[in-house]
Amino acid sequence: MTDPAFDADTLRERALTTLTTARARTTLLTSCVEEPDLTAQHSPLMSPLVWDLAHIGNQEEMWLLRAVGGREAMRPEIDGLYDAFEHPRAERPSLPLLPPAEARHYASEVRGRVLDILESTAFHGTRLTEAGFAFGMIAQHEQQHDETMLITHQLRKGPQALTAPDPDPVPLFTGPSEVLVPGGPFTMGTSTEPWALDNERPAHRREVPAFYMDTTPVTNAAFQAFIADGGYDTERWWTPEGWAHIQQHSIHAPLYWHRDGKQWLRRRFGVTEVVPPDEPVLHVCWYEADAYARWAGRRLPTEAEWEKAARHDPASGRSTRYPWGDADPAPEHANLGQRHLRPAPAGSYPEGESPLGIRQLIGDVWEWTASDFLPYPGFQAFPYKEYSEVFFGPEYKVLRGGAFAVDQVACRGTFRNWDYPIRRQIFSGFRTARSTGDA
Structure with missing residues:
Protein backbone atom coordinates (compact mmCIF):
# COMPACT_ATOMS: atom_id res chain seq x y z
CA MET A 1 0.00 0.00 0.00
CA THR A 2 1.26 3.48 -0.91
CA ASP A 3 0.18 6.85 0.41
CA PRO A 4 -2.17 8.35 -2.24
CA ALA A 5 -0.23 11.61 -1.93
CA PHE A 6 2.50 9.90 -3.99
CA ASP A 7 0.79 9.97 -7.39
CA ALA A 8 2.33 8.36 -10.48
CA ASP A 9 3.36 11.61 -12.20
CA THR A 10 5.06 12.90 -9.06
CA LEU A 11 6.86 9.61 -8.54
CA ARG A 12 7.98 9.42 -12.18
CA GLU A 13 9.47 12.90 -11.93
CA ARG A 14 11.04 11.98 -8.62
CA ALA A 15 12.56 8.86 -10.18
CA LEU A 16 14.10 10.89 -13.00
CA THR A 17 15.47 13.48 -10.59
CA THR A 18 16.95 10.98 -8.15
CA LEU A 19 18.53 8.85 -10.88
CA THR A 20 20.05 11.96 -12.46
CA THR A 21 21.32 13.27 -9.12
CA ALA A 22 22.90 9.93 -8.30
CA ARG A 23 24.66 9.70 -11.65
CA ALA A 24 26.06 13.22 -11.35
CA ARG A 25 27.54 12.27 -7.99
CA THR A 26 28.95 9.01 -9.34
CA THR A 27 30.58 10.96 -12.16
CA LEU A 28 32.14 13.41 -9.70
CA LEU A 29 33.52 10.66 -7.48
CA THR A 30 35.06 8.78 -10.40
CA SER A 31 36.35 11.72 -12.43
CA CYS A 32 38.22 13.67 -9.74
CA VAL A 33 41.16 11.23 -9.65
CA GLU A 34 43.38 9.68 -12.31
CA GLU A 35 42.99 6.14 -13.62
CA PRO A 36 45.52 4.53 -11.22
CA ASP A 37 43.40 5.70 -8.28
CA LEU A 38 40.29 4.24 -9.91
CA THR A 39 41.79 0.79 -10.38
CA ALA A 40 43.74 0.60 -7.11
CA GLN A 41 42.35 -0.93 -3.94
CA HIS A 42 42.88 1.71 -1.26
CA SER A 43 41.85 -0.62 1.56
CA PRO A 44 40.98 -4.33 1.72
CA LEU A 45 37.70 -3.18 3.27
CA MET A 46 36.70 -1.40 0.06
CA SER A 47 36.38 -2.15 -3.64
CA PRO A 48 38.38 -0.36 -6.33
CA LEU A 49 36.34 2.64 -7.44
CA VAL A 50 36.10 1.21 -10.94
CA TRP A 51 34.34 -1.89 -9.56
CA ASP A 52 31.67 0.29 -7.93
CA LEU A 53 31.19 2.18 -11.18
CA ALA A 54 30.50 -0.90 -13.29
CA HIS A 55 28.53 -2.59 -10.49
CA ILE A 56 26.17 0.40 -10.43
CA GLY A 57 25.58 -0.03 -14.18
CA ASN A 58 25.19 -3.78 -13.90
CA GLN A 59 22.57 -3.62 -11.14
CA GLU A 60 20.68 -0.98 -13.11
CA GLU A 61 20.73 -3.19 -16.17
CA MET A 62 19.58 -6.28 -14.27
CA TRP A 63 16.68 -4.65 -12.45
CA LEU A 64 15.47 -1.89 -14.78
CA LEU A 65 16.34 -3.11 -18.26
CA ARG A 66 15.85 -6.84 -17.75
CA ALA A 67 13.39 -7.24 -14.85
CA VAL A 68 11.19 -4.17 -15.50
CA GLY A 69 11.77 -3.53 -19.21
CA GLY A 70 12.02 -7.15 -20.35
CA ARG A 71 15.10 -6.35 -22.43
CA GLU A 72 17.78 -8.86 -23.35
CA ALA A 73 20.99 -8.76 -21.33
CA MET A 74 23.56 -6.30 -22.66
CA ARG A 75 26.62 -7.82 -20.98
CA PRO A 76 25.60 -11.15 -19.35
CA GLU A 77 29.24 -12.24 -19.21
CA ILE A 78 30.05 -9.63 -16.56
CA ASP A 79 27.21 -10.43 -14.16
CA GLY A 80 29.43 -12.66 -12.05
CA LEU A 81 32.23 -10.12 -11.85
CA TYR A 82 29.93 -7.55 -10.28
CA ASP A 83 27.99 -9.87 -7.98
CA ALA A 84 28.79 -8.51 -4.51
CA PHE A 85 28.01 -11.86 -2.87
CA GLU A 86 30.10 -13.92 -5.25
CA HIS A 87 33.28 -11.88 -4.81
CA PRO A 88 34.32 -10.35 -1.45
CA ARG A 89 35.84 -6.88 -1.62
CA ALA A 90 39.36 -8.10 -0.86
CA GLU A 91 39.52 -10.21 -4.03
CA ARG A 92 37.88 -7.79 -6.47
CA PRO A 93 41.15 -6.15 -7.66
CA SER A 94 42.25 -9.54 -9.03
CA LEU A 95 39.17 -9.89 -11.24
CA PRO A 96 39.19 -9.00 -14.96
CA LEU A 97 37.22 -5.81 -14.35
CA LEU A 98 36.14 -3.41 -17.07
CA PRO A 99 38.72 -0.63 -17.40
CA PRO A 100 37.53 2.87 -16.46
CA ALA A 101 36.62 4.07 -19.95
CA GLU A 102 34.68 0.90 -20.73
CA ALA A 103 32.95 0.95 -17.34
CA ARG A 104 31.84 4.55 -17.93
CA HIS A 105 30.55 3.73 -21.41
CA TYR A 106 28.65 0.69 -20.13
CA ALA A 107 26.98 2.60 -17.27
CA SER A 108 26.10 5.46 -19.63
CA GLU A 109 24.61 3.12 -22.24
CA VAL A 110 22.50 1.39 -19.59
CA ARG A 111 21.24 4.73 -18.29
CA GLY A 112 20.19 5.91 -21.75
CA ARG A 113 18.02 2.83 -22.22
CA VAL A 114 16.64 3.08 -18.68
CA LEU A 115 15.35 6.59 -19.31
CA ASP A 116 13.33 5.26 -22.25
CA ILE A 117 11.84 2.55 -20.03
CA LEU A 118 11.06 5.07 -17.29
CA GLU A 119 8.89 7.07 -19.71
CA SER A 120 6.86 4.05 -20.81
CA THR A 121 6.53 1.98 -17.62
CA ALA A 122 3.19 2.02 -15.83
CA PHE A 123 3.71 2.54 -12.10
CA HIS A 124 1.38 -0.31 -11.17
CA GLY A 125 0.75 -3.93 -12.01
CA THR A 126 3.64 -5.68 -10.23
CA ARG A 127 5.43 -5.20 -6.93
CA LEU A 128 8.52 -4.00 -8.80
CA THR A 129 6.66 -1.36 -10.78
CA GLU A 130 4.14 -0.30 -8.12
CA ALA A 131 4.82 3.39 -7.37
CA GLY A 132 8.02 3.08 -9.40
CA PHE A 133 9.64 1.01 -6.64
CA ALA A 134 12.35 -0.52 -8.84
CA PHE A 135 13.49 2.92 -10.03
CA GLY A 136 13.60 4.17 -6.45
CA MET A 137 15.48 1.05 -5.35
CA ILE A 138 18.14 1.58 -8.02
CA ALA A 139 18.50 5.29 -7.22
CA GLN A 140 19.05 4.34 -3.58
CA HIS A 141 21.48 1.60 -4.58
CA GLU A 142 23.58 4.02 -6.61
CA GLN A 143 23.61 6.60 -3.83
CA GLN A 144 24.64 3.93 -1.33
CA HIS A 145 27.58 3.05 -3.55
CA ASP A 146 28.37 6.75 -3.89
CA GLU A 147 28.62 6.85 -0.10
CA THR A 148 30.87 3.79 -0.24
CA MET A 149 33.06 5.51 -2.84
CA LEU A 150 33.27 8.60 -0.63
CA ILE A 151 34.51 6.34 2.18
CA THR A 152 37.14 5.06 -0.26
CA HIS A 153 38.16 8.65 -1.02
CA GLN A 154 38.63 9.24 2.72
CA LEU A 155 40.78 6.10 2.99
CA ARG A 156 42.80 7.03 -0.08
CA LYS A 157 46.28 8.39 0.51
CA GLY A 158 47.45 11.41 -1.43
CA PRO A 159 46.44 15.02 -2.03
CA GLN A 160 42.94 16.39 -1.77
CA ALA A 161 40.73 15.42 -4.71
CA LEU A 162 37.29 16.55 -3.53
CA THR A 163 36.19 19.96 -2.29
CA ALA A 164 32.93 21.34 -0.94
Missing part, protein backbone atom coordinates in the same frame (compact mmCIF):
# COMPACT_ATOMS: atom_id res chain seq x y z
CA PRO A 165 31.95 24.38 1.12
CA ASP A 166 31.85 24.00 4.89
CA PRO A 167 28.51 24.08 6.71
CA ASP A 168 27.48 27.51 7.89
CA PRO A 169 28.91 28.43 11.30
CA VAL A 170 26.39 28.55 14.12
CA PRO A 171 26.53 29.93 17.66
CA LEU A 172 27.65 27.44 20.27
CA PHE A 173 24.59 25.37 21.19
CA THR A 174 23.35 26.33 24.65
CA GLY A 175 20.07 24.41 24.74
CA PRO A 176 19.32 21.53 27.10
CA SER A 177 21.71 18.60 26.88
CA GLU A 178 18.90 16.04 26.88
CA VAL A 179 15.17 15.79 26.21
CA LEU A 180 12.52 13.58 27.81
CA VAL A 181 10.78 11.35 25.28
CA PRO A 182 7.42 10.35 26.82
CA GLY A 183 6.58 6.67 27.16
CA GLY A 184 3.81 4.90 25.29
CA PRO A 185 3.17 3.23 21.95
CA PHE A 186 4.14 4.53 18.54
CA THR A 187 4.11 3.28 14.96
CA MET A 188 7.54 1.98 13.91
CA GLY A 189 8.43 1.21 10.31
CA THR A 190 6.24 1.94 7.31
CA SER A 191 3.69 0.36 5.01
CA THR A 192 3.06 3.48 2.92
CA GLU A 193 6.46 4.99 2.02
CA PRO A 194 6.65 4.06 -1.69
CA TRP A 195 10.37 3.39 -1.92
CA ALA A 196 10.98 2.01 1.56
CA LEU A 197 13.12 -1.12 1.47
CA ASP A 198 12.06 -4.47 2.83
CA ASN A 199 13.71 -4.15 6.25
CA GLU A 200 11.72 -0.95 6.95
CA ARG A 201 8.45 -2.83 6.55
CA PRO A 202 5.79 -3.40 7.76
CA ALA A 203 4.53 -0.65 10.05
CA HIS A 204 3.83 -2.01 13.53
CA ARG A 205 3.13 -0.72 17.02
CA ARG A 206 5.90 -0.58 19.59
CA GLU A 207 5.62 0.22 23.27
CA VAL A 208 8.56 2.33 24.42
CA PRO A 209 8.99 3.39 28.07
CA ALA A 210 9.89 7.04 28.74
CA PHE A 211 13.59 7.83 28.34
CA TYR A 212 15.96 10.75 27.96
CA MET A 213 17.81 11.34 24.67
CA ASP A 214 20.76 13.64 23.93
CA THR A 215 19.60 16.79 22.17
CA THR A 216 22.57 16.62 19.78
CA PRO A 217 25.09 13.97 18.77
CA VAL A 218 28.14 13.54 21.01
CA THR A 219 30.81 16.06 20.00
CA ASN A 220 34.54 15.79 19.46
CA ALA A 221 35.12 17.87 22.60
CA ALA A 222 33.02 15.50 24.70
CA PHE A 223 34.79 12.49 23.24
CA GLN A 224 38.18 14.08 23.93
CA ALA A 225 37.17 14.29 27.60
CA PHE A 226 36.58 10.53 27.52
CA ILE A 227 40.05 10.02 26.05
CA ALA A 228 41.67 12.40 28.56
CA ASP A 229 40.05 10.51 31.44
CA GLY A 230 41.68 7.28 30.31
CA GLY A 231 38.63 5.94 28.53
CA TYR A 232 40.64 3.74 26.18
CA ASP A 233 42.76 2.44 29.05
CA THR A 234 39.98 1.53 31.49
CA GLU A 235 38.61 -1.95 30.92
CA ARG A 236 35.41 -1.48 32.91
CA TRP A 237 33.89 0.82 30.29
CA TRP A 238 34.15 -1.80 27.56
CA THR A 239 32.35 -4.99 26.69
CA PRO A 240 34.74 -7.99 26.74
CA GLU A 241 34.64 -8.13 22.94
CA GLY A 242 35.25 -4.38 22.65
CA TRP A 243 38.16 -4.44 25.10
CA ALA A 244 39.79 -7.34 23.24
CA HIS A 245 39.32 -5.52 19.94
CA ILE A 246 40.91 -2.21 20.96
CA GLN A 247 43.76 -4.01 22.70
CA GLN A 248 44.48 -6.20 19.71
CA HIS A 249 44.47 -3.27 17.29
CA SER A 250 46.02 -0.64 19.63
CA ILE A 251 43.08 1.75 19.23
CA HIS A 252 43.37 4.90 21.35
CA ALA A 253 41.29 7.48 19.43
CA PRO A 254 38.78 7.72 16.57
CA LEU A 255 40.03 6.67 13.16
CA TYR A 256 42.13 9.31 11.36
CA TRP A 257 42.99 11.15 14.62
CA HIS A 258 46.53 11.64 15.88
CA ARG A 259 48.07 13.62 18.69
CA ASP A 260 50.35 16.62 18.01
CA GLY A 261 51.58 18.02 21.29
CA LYS A 262 48.55 19.18 23.23
CA GLN A 263 46.08 19.07 20.36
CA TRP A 264 44.32 16.44 18.34
CA LEU A 265 44.61 16.51 14.54
CA ARG A 266 42.68 14.52 11.96
CA ARG A 267 43.04 13.70 8.29
CA ARG A 268 39.93 14.49 6.26
CA PHE A 269 39.87 13.85 2.50
CA GLY A 270 43.57 14.53 2.07
CA VAL A 271 43.76 17.53 4.42
CA THR A 272 45.19 17.50 7.95
CA GLU A 273 43.39 19.82 10.36
CA VAL A 274 42.73 20.44 14.03
CA VAL A 275 39.82 18.36 15.26
CA PRO A 276 36.91 20.84 15.57
CA PRO A 277 35.53 20.61 19.12
CA ASP A 278 31.90 21.37 18.32
CA GLU A 279 31.39 18.86 15.49
CA PRO A 280 29.79 15.47 16.15
CA VAL A 281 32.48 12.85 16.65
CA LEU A 282 33.04 10.76 13.52
CA HIS A 283 34.64 7.42 12.59
CA VAL A 284 34.03 5.59 15.85
CA CYS A 285 32.97 1.96 16.03
CA TRP A 286 30.08 0.60 18.08
CA TYR A 287 32.43 -0.54 20.82
CA GLU A 288 33.82 3.00 21.20
CA ALA A 289 30.35 4.53 21.24
CA ASP A 290 29.16 2.01 23.83
CA ALA A 291 32.24 2.57 26.03
CA TYR A 292 31.79 6.36 25.95
CA ALA A 293 28.13 5.98 26.92
CA ARG A 294 29.07 3.78 29.91
CA TRP A 295 31.76 6.24 30.96
CA ALA A 296 29.19 9.06 30.81
CA GLY A 297 26.77 7.07 32.97
CA ARG A 298 24.42 6.60 30.05
CA ARG A 299 23.80 4.09 27.26
CA LEU A 300 23.16 3.93 23.54
CA PRO A 301 19.48 4.25 22.58
CA THR A 302 17.71 1.22 21.22
CA GLU A 303 16.61 1.34 17.62
CA ALA A 304 12.97 1.71 18.69
CA GLU A 305 13.89 4.59 21.01
CA TRP A 306 15.80 6.31 18.23
CA GLU A 307 12.91 6.02 15.78
CA LYS A 308 10.36 7.19 18.31
CA ALA A 309 12.52 10.26 19.04
CA ALA A 310 12.84 10.92 15.31
CA ARG A 311 9.26 10.27 14.14
CA HIS A 312 6.70 10.42 16.93
CA ASP A 313 4.66 13.61 17.15
CA PRO A 314 3.20 13.78 20.69
CA ALA A 315 0.59 16.35 19.64
CA SER A 316 -1.02 14.22 16.94
CA GLY A 317 0.11 10.79 18.09
CA ARG A 318 1.24 9.88 14.56
CA SER A 319 4.64 8.96 13.15
CA THR A 320 5.97 11.41 10.57
CA ARG A 321 8.40 10.70 7.74
CA TYR A 322 11.09 12.93 9.28
CA PRO A 323 11.64 14.70 12.60
CA TRP A 324 10.32 17.98 11.15
CA GLY A 325 7.26 16.44 9.49
CA ASP A 326 6.43 14.81 6.17
CA ALA A 327 8.15 17.21 3.76
CA ASP A 328 11.22 15.98 1.89
CA PRO A 329 14.54 17.23 3.32
CA ALA A 330 15.63 20.72 2.29
CA PRO A 331 19.02 22.36 2.99
CA GLU A 332 17.65 24.05 6.12
CA HIS A 333 16.60 20.69 7.60
CA ALA A 334 19.71 18.54 7.48
CA ASN A 335 23.26 18.04 6.23
CA LEU A 336 22.83 15.48 3.45
CA GLY A 337 23.92 14.63 -0.08
CA GLN A 338 27.67 15.38 0.09
CA ARG A 339 26.74 19.05 0.04
CA HIS A 340 29.50 19.38 2.65
CA LEU A 341 32.38 17.03 3.39
CA ARG A 342 32.02 17.16 7.17
CA PRO A 343 29.34 17.20 9.86
CA ALA A 344 27.80 20.54 10.81
CA PRO A 345 28.40 21.84 14.37
CA ALA A 346 26.26 20.27 17.07
CA GLY A 347 23.02 22.22 17.42
CA SER A 348 22.75 23.15 13.74
CA TYR A 349 19.53 22.98 11.70
CA PRO A 350 16.90 24.16 14.20
CA GLU A 351 14.31 23.86 11.40
CA GLY A 352 15.02 20.15 11.27
CA GLU A 353 14.48 19.42 14.94
CA SER A 354 11.82 17.05 16.24
CA PRO A 355 8.67 18.26 18.04
CA LEU A 356 10.49 17.54 21.31
CA GLY A 357 13.45 19.71 20.29
CA ILE A 358 16.00 17.01 19.38
CA ARG A 359 18.36 18.12 16.61
CA GLN A 360 20.36 16.50 13.81
CA LEU A 361 18.59 13.16 13.95
CA ILE A 362 18.82 13.17 10.15
CA GLY A 363 22.15 13.82 8.43
CA ASP A 364 25.64 14.71 9.72
CA VAL A 365 26.62 11.28 11.16
CA TRP A 366 25.18 7.80 11.20
CA GLU A 367 24.19 7.08 14.79
CA TRP A 368 24.98 3.73 16.39
CA THR A 369 22.12 2.19 18.37
CA ALA A 370 22.17 -0.56 20.99
CA SER A 371 20.12 -2.91 18.79
CA ASP A 372 21.03 -5.90 16.68
CA PHE A 373 19.80 -5.90 13.08
CA LEU A 374 16.63 -8.00 13.16
CA PRO A 375 13.47 -8.28 11.03
CA TYR A 376 10.25 -6.56 11.99
CA PRO A 377 7.17 -8.68 12.78
CA GLY A 378 5.68 -9.72 9.45
CA PHE A 379 8.89 -9.07 7.47
CA GLN A 380 8.94 -10.32 3.89
CA ALA A 381 12.11 -10.25 1.79
CA PHE A 382 11.69 -8.26 -1.42
CA PRO A 383 12.86 -8.25 -4.14
CA TYR A 384 15.74 -10.51 -3.06
CA LYS A 385 16.77 -11.93 0.30
CA GLU A 386 20.37 -10.76 -0.01
CA TYR A 387 19.41 -7.14 0.57
CA SER A 388 18.45 -7.63 4.23
CA GLU A 389 17.55 -11.15 5.27
CA VAL A 390 21.03 -12.68 5.10
CA PHE A 391 22.33 -10.00 7.49
CA PHE A 392 19.77 -10.43 10.26
CA GLY A 393 21.31 -11.50 13.55
CA PRO A 394 23.49 -10.41 16.47
CA GLU A 395 26.61 -9.96 14.33
CA TYR A 396 25.40 -6.58 13.06
CA LYS A 397 24.41 -3.42 14.95
CA VAL A 398 21.89 -0.92 13.61
CA LEU A 399 22.79 2.66 12.67
CA ARG A 400 20.16 5.33 12.06
CA GLY A 401 19.74 8.82 10.67
CA GLY A 402 22.17 9.03 7.77
CA ALA A 403 25.25 11.23 7.44
CA PHE A 404 26.54 14.12 5.35
CA ALA A 405 27.54 11.45 2.82
CA VAL A 406 23.98 10.14 2.42
CA ASP A 407 21.55 11.38 -0.20
CA GLN A 408 18.00 12.12 0.84
CA VAL A 409 16.62 9.34 -1.39
CA ALA A 410 18.40 6.84 0.87
CA CYS A 411 17.62 8.56 4.16
CA ARG A 412 14.34 8.86 6.06
CA GLY A 413 12.99 8.31 9.54
CA THR A 414 12.42 4.61 8.89
CA PHE A 415 15.68 3.90 7.03
CA ARG A 416 17.88 1.23 8.64
CA ASN A 417 21.62 0.81 8.18
CA TRP A 418 23.72 -1.92 9.76
CA ASP A 419 27.35 -2.91 10.13
CA TYR A 420 29.78 -4.91 12.22
CA PRO A 421 30.49 -3.32 15.64
CA ILE A 422 34.18 -3.00 14.72
CA ARG A 423 33.61 -0.77 11.66
CA ARG A 424 35.15 2.71 11.84
CA GLN A 425 35.74 3.74 8.23
CA ILE A 426 32.02 4.49 7.87
CA PHE A 427 30.70 7.97 8.67
CA SER A 428 29.52 6.90 12.10
CA GLY A 429 28.93 8.80 15.32
CA PHE A 430 26.31 8.48 18.05
CA ARG A 431 24.22 10.09 20.73
CA THR A 432 23.40 8.66 24.15
CA ALA A 433 20.26 8.02 26.19
CA ARG A 434 19.25 7.07 29.71
CA SER A 435 16.22 5.51 31.30
CA THR A 436 14.02 7.73 33.44
CA GLY A 437 14.98 5.90 36.63
CA ASP A 438 18.70 6.48 36.11
CA ALA A 439 20.44 9.29 37.96
